[in-house]
Every structure is written in C-alpha cells, then in structure tokens.
Amino acid sequence: MRLLLVEDHRELSEWIAKTLRHAGYVLDVLDRGDHADHALLTQHYDLVILDLSLPGMDGLDVLRRLRAREKGVPTPVLVLTARGSTEDRVKGLNLGADDYLPKPFDLGELEARIKALLRRSGNVAPTVRIGLLEFDTNTRMATVSGQPLALTPRELAVLEALMSRIGRPVSREALFEKVFDFDADARVEAIEIYVSRLRKKLEGSGVAINTLRGLGYLLAEVAQ
C-alpha cells in the first residue's frame, strides 16, 4: 500500500508520516506542489493526501493536472486544507478530490478516511468489523463470531447501508431508497419493520441499532 503525502508544513508532515508508517503504510513525503506533480507523473500511488496551499504549484493545480492525464481508475485523493472555506471545498470536490479534511484534524479521523477511500477503490480487505459482527462488502456476507447470519434481502440491504456508515447516522429516507425500488408501493414508515427485525437478529452480536428520533438509525457497538 503506497501513499503519497504532500504537505509543506515540516512538523505536521513528519508526525503524520510517523503515524501512518506505524500503521503499516508505505509513504512518500513531498513538500512542494511541483515535486508532487512530477512524482505523480512517474510513480503509481494507491492514495494521495494533498495539502492545498503549497509552494511551487497550488494543490488544486496538482489535482487538476493529475485528473486531466488519468485514464482508467482514478487515484483516490484526500485533500487537506487550513482554508476552511466552503468555496475551496466545493472547488476541490469539483476538481475530483474524493474527500476533504479541514486542518486541524485528529489523526484517528485521517486514518478512518484513508481506510474508507482505500476500501472504496478496492484496495483493502473488504471486511468491516464491529463488535462480533463481520461484514464482507464483496460477497455481502454477514457473520457473528464466524457464524453466518441468515438475513432476507431487505434486512441485508438495511445492514449494508448501516455498515457503510458505522458511528454515523443513516436517515430513514436514505435507508428507504436502499431497500425499496423506485416503483415499490411502500411508505417510508415501512422501514421500521425491517429495522426491528434486523435488531432482533443482531441480539448478542455486541452491536445495536440505535434510533435517533427525527434523524434516522445508527449502528454502534454495545458497551460491555
């Protein structure tokens, strides 16, 4: 797993690099935009962590040039910036950044985003784990302590949607869209039936589906 970190703040990039290398990533570190542009021309990276304000060449330009010459599967790019303005964020996402993290951030958050991006591009083991529950995103198989969990297609769709956002809520409307076809003659409230069935099947897995009134559902580990 080869990552490129482009960040001109020495101290910050040093500590990010230390942490990521400790977590098992192979990491190249550059501190200039033009150098990053050159490196991306000659090397293949599985993911790029890109600061926006860089000497030599602006981060947005590096990104634009990368996207312009890419054929086939694009390299996931995680943009870092101190300019917390929405305008930059929109610009970055328009130019093809895959995610965006405003500085200052927690390293845990950075690692989680990297993992999510790599998983999305099929670069890491597709298994998501929470409590005793394991979910293989390729085969769509759920197991509890290694034992397969028998789920109906709609229950499986609910679980899949919740597993894709562990620790974050999924709105009832979003779940509804994942579970029912456009033409299905069902009301949004119907989703509650599948959630409560799934909730029963997850008993004893160390995982619970929390209901957030007016907001949606959230998959979380049960405190032991």
Next chain:
Amino acid sequence: MTPRFSLRRRVIAWLLPPLAILVGVNAWLSYRGALEAVNRAYDRSLTASIKAVAEQTHSIAGRVHIDIPYSAFEMFEDKAQERVYYAVIDTQGDLLTGYPDLPLPSALNDSGEVLIVDARYRGEPIRLGAMSKRLYDPALAGGDAVYIVFAETTGSRTTLARDLFLDSLRRQLLLLGVGAVLIVLALGSAFRPLIELRDAIRKRGDEDLTPVPASNVPSEVGPLIDAINHHTERLSALLAARRRFLADAAHQIRTPLAVLTTQAEYGLRQTEPEEMLRTFASLLRSIRATRRLANQMLTMSRAEAVNGLMDERAPVDLTGMVKDVAMELVPLALNKGIDLAFEGPSTPVVVEGNAPMLREMVANLIDNAIRYSPDDAQVTAAVAVFGGEAVISVTDQGPGIPEAERENVFRRFYRILGQGDSDGSGLGLAIVREICWAHGGKVALRDGEEGRGLCVEIELPVRQGDDAQHA
C-alpha cells in the same frame, strides 16, 4: 468610483452659455429695434420731401409743371454722403423729370399716401418713397395723375442703427461680465466652508474618529455631515469592538497555553509509562479545546464580516439543514450517551440567507447543548413555522441559564461562574447572535421542558412567497 465633477464648473456651465445666448438674441432684437427707429425718423424726412414736390406739381391745359423746391433737399443736407434720387413719372411710365429707371413700388395706389419700401438702385440698397398725385386736368393725355418718387441710399441709416446696437451690446456684455464675476465670487464664498472642512478633515490623524463639526457648514450640507458622522460613529464602535476582541482573544489563548505547558512539563518529569500515557490523554483533551477555541474565533470573525455585508444570500431550507447538522453531530452526542433528536415538518422551511453561516449557527447551538448536558440526557433540535416566522429551537437538559445571566451569555468570552467548563470557548452564543442578527432574526433564551435545562429559540423571517404554504 464615477469621475468627480465640480459644482462650481457645473453652476457656471448651466448659467453662462444660456446667458450668452440670451444676450445674442437680445442684441439681434435691439438691432432690429434700432433700425426701425432710425427708419421711422428718416422716413419722415423722405415723406416731407415727397409732399413738398407734390405741392409744387401742377398741370395746366395738359402741361405738367414741376418745380422741385429747394426745401425738398434741405432735409438731406446734413447727410451729405448720401445720394438722393428723385423722379416724377406719368401714368404711362414716361419720365417727366429726375433720374430714369427708379423702381415704382408695386403696391402704390391712388390714395395720395406716401408708400416707403426698401429697394435697390444702381447696385446700392436704397430707401424709396413714392406717392401718386392727382392733377385734375382733363386735358392731360395719360390720365390725370403723376407718380413722385424720392429715394436715398441707406448708408447713414445702417451706420446709425449699428452704432445704437453696438452701444447697447457693449452695455449688455458689461452686465454679463459683472454677473459672471459675481457668480464666481458667490460660489467661492459658498464653497469656502466646504473647502475649510476638507482641509480640517485632511489634517486629522488616522485614528481620529471624532465627529466632524457641522456648525460652520451650509444647511444643505448639514445632513451629509450628519450622515458621515453617523457612519464614522459606527466605524468607531466597530473598531473598538475589534480591538477589544483582539485583546480578549490573545488573553483567551494564553489560558489554554498555560495549561498545555503545565501538562507537557509534568509529563516530561514522569518515569511511569502509565502516568505518562494519562498525561498525554489530558494533553490531547486540552489541545482539542484550544483547537475549538481557535476555530470559534475564526467563525466569529467570519460572522462579523458577514454582518452588515451579506451579499451572498440564497434560499436555504432550514428543515434539511438543521437535520444535516444534527446528523453530523451524532457521533459527538453518542460519546456522551446523549439522545439527539430532530423534530420538524416534512416540507422545507425556506429562509433567505448565507447557508454556511446559518449552518455554523445551528452547529454552535447543538454543540453547546451537547456540551452542557449531563451524560445520557436528551437534546432536541426542532424547526417550525409560526405566523410567518421560521423558528429553530434547540432544547437541552443541562443546568440552564439563570434569568439574570441571559443577556450576559451573548457577550464574547463570557462564562457563568460555577459553570466553568474548560471546553467552552465562551464564543458559541456570541457567534449565534451575530449570525442571527445578520439575517434579520431574533434570538431568545427560555427554560427547557418542565423548567429544566435551556431552550434557545431563533426566529428568522420566512422567505417571501414561501410563508403561505406553511402558515
């Protein structure tokens, strides 16, 4: 900035050309008047000469006797340079005496009146008078009348008229000149107070924001000065607030830095790995609080920049936005075991505003509620419409805010004694109010449900045309 114009130049441009045109028109009219007066006077002598000749013209038995009396020429004597022509012509057109080929006015009739016209003779302009005289002689062959014609060249008439005209023109130009000088002097005097004011303002120091004295300026300029003073007053207040904020901010940053320093130094002295790890954990907590403070300060300064200068307004759906923000803050609530809920209509509630700023406002409200609530409490964010106003409310089950403190908590860096949560930046509610006011809204603090906790209510005007469907 549009190019500047000079009032002085503008007044002169408005006054002088029309005046010059008026003078021109007047001059032409006065020349015509002068010429008429001269003609009237000269024509009288011409008429007298013709009448004198007519008196001396008789016909006896078919013979016309004409005696041109000296008195007929007497009138012209003082104008020696003028040529005088005369002729007596019978009704057949034959010249009886005088100069040949003098033209006869076509309108001449037998009334015995003298008719005077302008004509040309021998290439010169002439003034020509003519009358027909009946002779009452039956023996006369060609009818019994003759035409008597007298003419003189017009040189002295036009010269006199021109002299009169030039005289009056000179007087008028003199008046115009004096008028122009008076206008310039009057303008100078009118603008002097303004120029003095300008010099006085130029001489002021950069930091001098005291009101400009409006006592010595014309009453028309008074309101302008008042408006400028009002503006300066607001600037001055803003500047003072900025200075205070900067000083406060520096002070506020020092406190967490002191904590961080202490924690780091303490950690360095530890030899037990367990204690070191605990110190690191505390250090991280302090750093996060400091980070939040910095973020809040940035938001505050952005909110201030937005206030009074909101040009990026767009329709914002509060239902969707508040729900979104609540969703984002669920992990934070979950950490404290807080049950975060949303209540709102299923239809959009649309207001006009700056979406990122409104998000920031709602995030601050919910964040505050979570922060000040005890573990396992409830926080509810709600959106509703009451009588054309969109209402966002966030209710918690925390300690609440006593009545007496409810105005103070909107002040920057204000903290209630005894609630000194080191995590709070003291800016949350100040930010909320700043953004709310910038959107023409109102913010109120109430007791939470059953008199417990706090409910913050934001009222924003619903976008025009959107209130009907929810009212």
